[in-house]
Amino acid sequence: MASESGHDSPDPLLPRRRVPSSGGWKSALFIIWVEVAERFAYFGISSNLISYLTGPLGQTTAAAAAAVNAWSGAASMLPLLGAAVADSWLGRYRTIVASSVLYITGLGMLTLSSMFPSPQQCGNSADGQGVCAPSSVQKAFFYVSLYLVAIAQSGHKPCVQAFGADQFDATDPSESSSRASFFNWWYFGLCASGTVTVAIMSYVQDNVGWAIGFGVPSMVMLLALAIFLLGTRTYRFYGSGGGVNGGAGTFSLVGKAFVAWRKRSPESGLVEYGEHGDGELAEDAVLAEEVKGLARLFPIWATCLLYGVVFAQPSTLFTKQAATLDRRVGQSFQIPPAALQCFLGVSIVACIVLYDRVLVPMARGVTGVASGITILQRIGTGIALSLVTLAVAALVEMKRLRAARDSGLVDGSASNTAAVPMSLWWIVPQYVLLGAADVFTMVGMQEFFYDQVPGALKSLGLALYLSVLGVGSFISSFLITVIDGVTRRDGGTSWFADDLNRGHLDYFYLLLAALTALELLAFSYFSASYVYRRNASSSN
Template structure:
């Protein structure tokens, strides 16, 4: 058997820093532990956060506005700290050791949170019924634990680092493994939704019916199990070696290009500076082919007499390799797709806001005794559709598109955006039908009325098209669209209410939705989604997929 058939060609190593063996490491034998970790971690995370506003109100004696703002700020922190973890993973620690480091902070935070809700002296005291009056030290303990969890889940980058680490288990240069990698992203999100679904069903009930000590304790146990899952698979994992600071390399290219503003780029691009062997000069990264976009940056790779080349060593602040230049180009060309994801994330955020409010006014019963909470309806549909997409839609599409995964990554993202447009239109039509029922039955003050693709593609796209040594960072960048989408949704609601609450009108989104026009808000989002889709078509049409060559060193 040839050496290429035994070991991976993407530069990965095993836990002992030996070249990764294809037969004994990676693929599903490793990813089953990662998916188990994701499922339990999401159960812990959503189990803690689902009813968090109520805890701040009832146990920490905070008003609705203060409690909501505290949860919003904390949530934003959870989506910002992944950039820290991703940077450490790409630059210095590697994804495995970054996750291993931050999960201990995560578990410590969850444990302290449980203690703050159960141990006398730490838990809020002076309670009168459902309202407590905690001391400043008791409040401080809670918030220390609170932000330890934010640092643990964000710094460890449960989505950017763990998803990228799972994708690392498939050799980029092996066609069969690369095909399985795309399926991994589908099951990654399925595990994510599975954990979140049971958190909203089970943990919420425990917090309300049993108490907060158990309500935080059960998620803590789930997080401990998540850690056990992760470390149990260590001997099967493939580890990408860190390539040094990507920010340093980015600034080196920019500085070198500006230093050579007056230098002409040769017509023959083979004259640009590049390492002589098959390996790039970036640890853990393959060479990248030269592209014709962002030509100004090519100046950084033009050799000149002023470049200090001694004994084969170059000053990277004066001369950069083609691969290093292309790394910067790749990151820059991903930014328009990142921006287009913000509007989609705004639509996506409606699942946790307006769709829940709309669902609250409807009959959620299935039969006489079973009721699905409105905030779980979207998770039910995602749990159903993810395996259907992976096992049925993709094989069917493959027959027509001739693509290995049924659709290209850009096509998948585009299809998701189209679906989001129709989702908003459908939600608007449903609201018209619901309001018609309300008017017909004069049920303005009644609570109940009649019953009733893109993030996966985006995550895979940012991982696949990011340079090898910046994959965690780019995946974390794609994740920030979710939080920015939430912020944009908040701004839209504020602006809409300010503009529609005039002359005594209740506005489109009043407290009593039966007297508003939520359908107009959904149509507004559909229009914004359509405009965003047109922009997406423009940038995707001009985009050229990354081409890596050679082996990682």
């Protein structure tokens, strides 16, 4: 790769040019487009995935929700591997190219899998069973395709934003200000892309067809790769292998830190730099201290996991809940249930402005803290808002179940596909509240884990934040699977019954609210005793 000093790159995938003529906005715009397109593709699949699983693929609500959560968890955890591959082997540029090719392959396979006949297209036999229910081969082909998308996303997520930021020199005053602006436009592109995608693609998938619904994201990713490659000669590259810390991979650095921690002398403790003139011993001492720094973060990380469970609900159970409501607007138009996730994106954008322009200045005058409130206070506020979100969701579900009973949609006198006579606007507050919670908790976790991770292990910061969402999704999948099995026992009715009018999502939301309340207490205890790293932005 071309180095920062301007040496030509020996890599055939990279351009042979001098660094001073590279980078800046001309390069960043290519990269922003790639991320916008990737988010379009990802949300085009994830936002309405549960509808495909319970529809054409014929799965139960519980099985579909658990499957979506497991896939989301994998997609959030795999960036740890993607970052390690980029840092230690491929470099960011080649990781982005390889991930894009894999993305297009996975989306193409998804499109092909959706062209197989579904039970709805085949009709039903006399015994009420679909005469051409999806075969095990068809389901396997679908899931292989789906997890290829997750693997591809794991290469994009840790690399594209960092590669975009690489196009600006933080040590140059003019480029440093442009770099700050880059992050603003980056986040704007993500929010805009996600909101537009959910609105458009959920309608296409529900009303036009799943083949087109999966095919459009595939074409968008193909176009994104072409545009990214067109910008190759303008990009700025650093280092000799894409790695950080002198070419050492992330996992290698963590391994060295733990070895150093085990090697330290129990009699003398850690050795400071230069204390014995032994550079290797001093390096081991610093790395051992880094391990202690990581250990201090574990209680905060663990007490954020339930938020990851709450974060998993909009694309699964919230969507199934919305599907039962009266979603008509005007005489004939009906809003797709997954499209209600747009209110989440709109809420996030609005709350970011309110937080930055109203809350921070007001809080700063009271607390004297430059950021208004500390990072941990911000995260805790978001967890509290998620508790309110779950309480509101449970109350709305109780009202929905009463409306279903009063309308005869539970006793078998009406079809379980009939809409409950209750407006979609009843469910909007839980999306808006969760959007507000995201502004506090999600952004707070990003800042906290980046800011508080020890210096030599900074690259793990955002990966730790993503792992909260990944583990939270796995916990959600586990809870749904266990509760479904327990409540079905001895002929009982599952909380996640395919006919939600007979189920009890309200009980599940109340259970999550109780667990979140316990999480908030634990988080408050550990955050009260947490001492911020010196010179960290949050320490004041």
